[in-house]
Amino acid sequence: MNIGKASKLSDLTVKTVRYYANIELVKPKQSNFTGYREYSEEDVLKLKFVGKARKFNFSIEECRELLSLYENENRSSKEVKKITLEKICEIDKKLKELKGLRNELSYLANNCHGDDKPNCPILDAFSQK
Amino acid sequence: MNIGKASKLSDLTVKTVRYYANIELVKPKQSNFTGYREYSEEDVLKLKFVGKARKFNFSIEECRELLSLYENENRSSKEVKKITLEKICEIDKKLKELKGLRNELSYLANNCHGDDKPNCPILDAFSQK
DNA sequence: TTTATACTTTCCCCTTAGGTCAAAGTTTAT
DNA sequence: ATAAACTTTGACCTAAGGGGAAAGTATAAA
Numbered sequence: 001m002n003i004g005k006a007s008k009l010s011d012l013t014v015k016t017v018r019y020y021a022n023i024e025l026v027k028p029k030q031s032n033f034t035g036y037r038e039y040s041e042e043d044v045l046k047l048k049f050v051g052k053a054r055k056f057n058f059s060i061e062e063c064r065e066l067l068s069l070y071e072n073e074n075r076s077s078k079e080v081k082k083i084t085l086e087k088i089c090e091i092d093k094k095l096k097e098l099k100g101l102r103n104e105l106s107y108l109a110n111n112c113h114g115d116d117k118p119n120c121p122i123l124d125a126f127s128q129k
Numbered sequence: 130m131n132i133g134k135a136s137k138l139s140d141l142t143v144k145t146v147r148y149y150a151n152i153e154l155v156k157p158k159q160s161n162f163t164g165y166r167e168y169s170e171e172d173v174l175k176l177k178f179v180g181k182a183r184k185f186n187f188s189i190e191e192c193r194e195l196l197s198l199y200e201n202e203n204r205s206s207k208e209v210k211k212i213t214l215e216k217i218c219e220i221d222k223k224l225k226e227l228k229g230l231r232n233e234l235s236y237l238a239n240n241c242h243g244d245d246k247p248n249c250p251i252l253d254a255f256s257q258k
Numbered sequence: 259t260t261t262a263t264a265c266t267t268t269c270c271c272c273t274t275a276g277g278t279c280a281a282a283g284t285t286t287a288t
Numbered sequence: 289a290t291a292a293a294c295t296t297t298g299a300c301c302t303a304a305g306g307g308g309a310a311a312g313t314a315t316a317a318a
Contacts, residue, residue, distance in 0.1 A: 120206035
């Protein structure tokens with residue numbers, strides 16, 4: 001099938017699918033008559049796989065790693081679990097950081113009257129030496 | 130003062146300070162003899178202000194907006210509060226998203242034996258149709 | 259069969275917020 | 289006078305594609 005159909009089936013944009021071909025993440029055969037990319041059913045499965053992993057916040061390089069484990073019949077689930085646990089750690093760090101930010105910002109917002117006067121604790125906090 | 134000193138005083142890298150000059154976020158005078166940028170005390174205060182706001186996850190464009198409010202004697206604190214509340218909303222959305230991801234990933238990880246066998250619920254989830 | 263429409267290709271520039279490196283000019287210290 | 293430290297602009301790099309142009313290809317309608 002052509003890229004348009006593969007794109008629809010995998011629920012990715014054509015641009016994305018073409019990008020994945022360019023970086024050799026999911027690389028279909030390419031006709032030497034027309035130059036059109038020819039996607040197989042298996043290619044579509046891989047595209048879907050990557051789409052899912054990307055939604056789980058895995059980077060392209062991590063997707064590449066997961067994909068090679070996915071394709072490897074001799075893989076151990078240990079490897080996959082390790083990568084996943086690392087990703088969870090990463091998310092935890094990000095969560096902590098964002099929660100801290102949120103607390104500070106909401107503290108500032110709570111102390112700002114939000115009226116038509118220029119006095120503003122938020123700006124004061126930002127201009128603190 | 131030159132950019133090096135302004136950079137140290139504001140706790141930003143020279144590159145960052147130069148970048149802010151280029152995008153006219155904090156734009157110092159520039160000597161027409163040597164071409165060196167000449168930072169004033171006030172410029173440094175603005176740099177620090179931006180540095181703080183950036184740490185609070187405000188984008189450069191949002192910093193530009195906050196900075197113009199900061200410089201505007203006739204501002205109303207309402208405007209600043211509005212921007213801040215929007216930023217809090219944004220952070221809340223991101224938090225929700227990340228928490229969802231974390232839950233799904235940790236569910237998958239908990240169900241993965243993490244042994245030397247190829248069977249892996251994580252990969253199974255990613256390859257689900 | 260011709261034409262119109264839809265699809266595909268490669269190529270180039272754009273995004274955030276700077277980082278890295280190079281060549282050349284300037285200032286300061288020895 | 290010269291070396292070291294500082295500054296300038298410029299070009300290219302990051303992640304993960306998006307947007308659009310120009311040109312080739314396929315398919316459907318007239």
